[in-house]
Amino acid sequence: MTVRQSIVFNGDLGSGKSTVSVEIAERLGLRRVSVGDLYRQMAQERQMTALQLNLHAELDQAVDGYVDQLQRDIAASGESLVMDSRLAWHFFTDALKVHMITEPTEAARRVLARPSGPAESYTSLEEARAKLRERSESERGRFIVRYGVDKARLRNYDLVCDTTRANPEQVIAHVIDVYEGRLGAEVLRAGQPLLLLDPNRVYPTEDVSALRGLWDADADAGTAGSGEEPEPLSIGYTGEYFFVVDGHRRLSAAVRAGLPMVPARLVAEVEEPVVGGISALDFFTAQARPGLIHDWEDAHGITLPLPEHALLGGGPVLAGEPGAGV
Numbered sequence: 196m197t198v199r200q201s202i203v204f205n206g207d208l209g210s211g212k213s214t215v216s217v218e219i220a221e222r223l224g225l226r227r228v229s230v231g232d233l234y235r236q237m238a239q240e241r242q243m244t245a246l247q248l249n250l251h252a253e254l255d256q257a258v259d260g261y262v263d264q265l266q267r268d269i270a271a272s273g274e275s276l277v278m279d280s281r282l283a284w285h286f287f288t289d290a291l292k293v294h295m296i297t298e299p300t301e302a303a304r305r306v307l308a309r310p311s312g313p314a315e316s317y318t319s320l321e322e323a324r325a326k327l328r329e330r331s332e333s334e335r336g337r338f339i340v341r342y343g344v345d346k347a348r349l350r351n352y353d354l355v356c357d358t359t360r361a362n363p364e365q366v367i368a369h370v371i372d373v374y375e376g377r378l379g380a381e382v383l384r385a386g387q388p389l390l391l392l393d394p395n396r397v398y399p400t401e402d403v404s405a406l407r408g409l410w411d412a413d414a415d416a417g418t419a420g421s422g423e424e425p426e427p428l429s430i431g432y433t434g435e436y437f438f439v440v441d442g443h444r445r446l447s448a449a450v451r452a453g454l455p456m457v458p459a460r461l462v463a464e465v466e467e468p469v470v471g472g473i474s475a476l477d478f479f480t481a482q483a484r485p486g487l488i489h490d491w492e493d494a495h496g497i498t499l500p501l502p503e504h505a506l507l508g509g510g511p512v513l514a515g516e517p518g519a520g521v
Contacts, residue, residue, distance in 0.1 A: 200273075200289045201274075201275050201276050201277065201278060201289070201290040201291070202216075202219065202223075202225075202278070202290060202374055203277075203278040203292055204278065204279050204283075204293050204294075205282070205283065205284055205292070205294045205295070205346065206281075206293075206295030207331045209297060209301070209302025209304075209305040209306045210295035210297045210302060211305070211358045211366065212293075212295045214363050215358075215366050215367055216278075218363065219367055219370060220277035222371065223277070225276050225277050226276045227277040227278075227279065228269060228276060229279040230265075230279065230280035230282075231280070232279075263286070266282065266286045267286055270283075270286045270287045278290075281334060281346060282338065282342070282346070284351055284352060285344055285351075291354065291370075292351065292352045293353070293355075293356065293370060294349065294351070294354070294355045295356050295358055295366075296357050297359045298359045299324055299328065300320070302324075303317075303324040304323075306323050349388050349390075349432060349464055350461070353373075353383055353388055353389065354379070354389050354390075354391070355390045355391065355392075356391045357391065357392045357396065360393050360395065361455040365455060365456065377424075378458070379427075382458075382460045385460075387460045387461055388460075388461050389458060389459075390427075390437075390458070390459040390461055391456040391457070392428075392430065392437055394446055394450045394454055394456075395450060395495075395499075396499070397430070397438065397439060397457075397459075398479070398483050398502075399438070399443060399488070400438050400439055400440070400482035400487075401439070401443050402490065403447075403490045403494045404490070405443070406494075426445065427442075427459045427460045428445055428457060428459035429441035429442055429459070429462045430459040430460065430462060431461075431464070431469050431479060432461060432465070433464075433465065433502075436502055437459075438478075440478075445457070447494075450497060451495065462475075479504075480504045483504075483505060485501060485506075488505060
């Protein structure tokens with residue numbers, strides 16, 4: 196069993212990374228460092244909100260420079276620790292790089308529910324969602340310009356956890372299993388990020404009618420309760436939406452079982468090709484049609500927000516392309 200030296204967490208506000216990183220550090224007996232705490236302290240000292248400090252940092256490199264040097268020094272020290280930082284994955288090489296995501300409205304609810312401070316205060320769910328998005332985009336743009344890296348690119352990470360419906364204990368257990376080599380080792384050895392996704396937020400690209408005859412006991416094999424690590428789904432990512440390339444049957448079983456997370460491997464993201472040179476974006480636009488999405492929702496009792504292309508009428512079916520098998 197191979198255990199990496201450190202664990203570094205990246206994720207926007209409301210993703211749960213603080214709660215998870217605190218508990219994991221305690222269970223593993225590692226020191227925890229939070230760059231978010233440092234930024235909030237800096238914002239308070241300057242009598243700014245966190246968003247104002249982010250915008251200020253776009254003009255004043257000294258803000259990032261101080262924090263960057265701190266992270267470089269910690270990474271160079273060789274200490275095994277837990278790092279809660281939106282950019283530690285860029286500075287740490289021998290670490291498990293964890294990226295935590297959640298549905299934006301759920302993230303806003305979580306932020307509103309916790310005590311606010313002078314650096315972070317929102318008056319409504321709508322304001323919280325808008326400000327969290329603005330802050331995230333400010334950071335993303337700053338990192339692209341200053342470091343030439345995109346924090347939204349999933350291949351920057353070893354593990355991507357969707358915490359929308361998973362409770363902290365479930366997330367903690369999965370992260371420790373990955374860290375200690377009990378989960379996803381084959382995916383990581385192949386150089387791919389392991390995705391732990393909320394199955395209720397993954398879009399189909401195949402007609403649900405192809406699955407109806409397969410909804411029997413063995414459809415759930417390897418998904419839950421078998422004691423064996425389930426076979427990961429093959430997933431594409433548009434930069435906003437996750438969709439199935441292969442594994443509709445396993446995804447359906449996970450949704451029907453009420454699982455909050457299902458393992459997957461990343462096949463392609465954004466402009467990377469899925470099949471026949473067709474990018475993830477174009478594949479999703481062509482395959483994820485409104486009727487197909489509505490049929491999947493009806494069959495599983497869930498709701499999937501219609502993507503923009505579907506609201507505009509959907510895209511054409513990819514002529515001659517194979518379906519995303521079950």
